[in-house]
Amino acid sequence: MKPAPFAYAAPRSLDEALALLAEHGDEAQIIAGGQSLVPMLALRMATPGILVDINRIAGLPGLLEDDAALTVGPCVRHAELLRHAGRHRHWSLIAAAVREVAHPGIRNRGTLCGSIALADPAAEAPAYALALDAEIVLSSLSGERRVPARKFFRGVYETARAPDEMITAVTFPRPAPGWRFGFQEIARRHGDYAIAGLCAGLRLEAGRITEVELVYFGIADRPMRAPQAERSLLGEPNADAVKEAAAAAGAELEVEGTGESSAALKRQLMRVLTERVLTKLIVGAPGQ
Amino acid sequence: MTAIANDEPGLEIETVVNGAPVRARVAVRQSLVDWLRDDLGLTGSHVGCEHGVCGACTVVVDGVCVRGCLMLAVQADGASIETIEGASASGRLAALQEAFYTRAALQCGFCTPGMLLTAAELLAGDDKPDRETIREALSGNYCRCTGYQAIIDAVEAASTSEKR
Structure with a gap:
């Protein structure tokens, strides 16, 4: 259980890091928290030629919130994000989701940007990034581009990031007034990857649900929205619509089984999660 | 370069x-x-x-x-x-160590260093964690001997110990 040999570089500036990525391409692997990467190295599932350690780079963005958005830099640990999100009602979805990311010792070191870059389909970060309409900021020697989360995740460990690009921030636009969020996942043990999970958001205006976001994860090759289920919830909040949405979600999405969990089990869990999370969300909503 | x-x-x-x-x-x-x-x-x-x-x-x-x-x-x-x-030498784990000893929260001792350090981090940020919170905090530390109950007991006891 020791990694295969690799070269190691700890650049002091972003330009140096990007030059290393440009030079080494697919052979280079960025390390920040390393909480997913180092196990893969130990198991020799990953055998990069060179590790580019970005922890020593001066001047990278940290965690920054203004009225418009929350910006999370590449070395911001899950634990720091959780502390911040826990203090702000409008980031209740992030707080609820990050609490389920592995365990305290892992959250102290693992990063949001790393989870986004890895794009594990059962992980929380890609799901809440999608639900909150986050943007992924990618930097390379040729400049910077911003990719919305809905276009970033392409499959199991597959993203829109090119080998010479580094995620230099993930930005979350602050939700408009009226949005409320719910989160739940089902895992065999606390901190394990989810068998299935749900990030749900709905916007209430004058007692009516005007917008809905349902993002399921752990059920396909990437986090997925369920548009039909979302539409069925618009209007007066009511229990029948919740049942309808719960039935629709499992039916409209292409669900894939993983390991011991069949597609049928995951569909059933999607139904359960939808009912639980949405029932809680609409309790206390006007009209109920 | x-x-x-x-x-x-x-x-x-x-x-x-x-x-x-x-x-x-x-x-x-x-x-x-x-x-x-x-x-x-x-x-x-x-x-x-x-x-x-x-x-x-x-x-x-x-x-x-x-x-x-x-x-x-x-x-x-x-x-x-x-x-x-x-x-351990600093004494900052003393209350936890005594509670682990008193409640037999270890057998082979392999997991104990990790349990103690993780529990100490929990107690540093949360004076009176409930059992569910303790379980969650220790969920990333495996013990193959005790069945965990005694460990949860010990952390709970240490959180109210006068020695902290």
Whole structure:
């Protein structure tokens, strides 16, 4: 259980890091928290030629919130994000989701940007990034581009990031007034990857649900929205619509089984999660 | 131009380990816990699964608990590290250690250093955690002997102990 040999570089500036990525391409692997990467190295599932350690780079963005958005830099640990999100009602979805990311010792070191870059389909970060309409900021020697989360995740460990690009921030636009969020996942043990999970958001205006976001994860090759289920919830909040949405979600999405969990089990869990999370969300909503 | 290092000759790191400055040359793929155990002889941190699952290798780096197997020794350059040896000698674990002893919250002892450090981090931020919170905090530390109940009891007891 020791990694295969690799070269190691700890650049002091972003330009140096990007030059290393440009030079080494697919052979280079960025390390920040390393909480997913180092196990893969130990198991020799990953055998990069060179590790580019970005922890020593001066001047990278940290965690920054203004009225418009929350910006999370590449070395911001899950634990720091959780502390911040826990203090702000409008980031209740992030707080609820990050609490389920592995365990305290892992959250102290693992990063949001790393989870986004890895794009594990059962992980929380890609799901809440999608639900909150986050943007992924990618930097390379040729400049910077911003990719919305809905276009970033392409499959199991597959993203829109090119080998010479580094995620230099993930930005979350602050939700408009009226949005409320719910989160739940089902895992065999606390901190394990989810068998299935749900990030749900709905916007209430004058007692009516005007917008809905349902993002399921752990059920396909990437986090997925369920548009039909979302539409069925618009209007007066009511229990029948919740049942309808719960039935629709499992039916409209292409669900894939993983390991011991069949597609049928995951569909059933999607139904359960939808009912639980949405029932809680609409309790206390006007009209109920 | 950024310097690129390999296992041979490795990289020079400067750290503080349990309060004492340590300068060493390490192979770039050596884990922090292997360095602490094999090179410094601090064998209180245990190596269980070697891929971040069991929590037996927990050490404190710059004030927070991390997996010693999921951090490279080279990444500890400039960091302050506290292992179970240092934490125990400092006396900051005394109430927890006594509660673990009194309640038989250990048998073989393999998981205990990680349990103690993780529990201490919990209690530093939460005076009176309920049992569910304790379970959650320790969910990344595996114990194969006790069945966990006695460990939860011990942490709960330590949180109300006068010795804290």
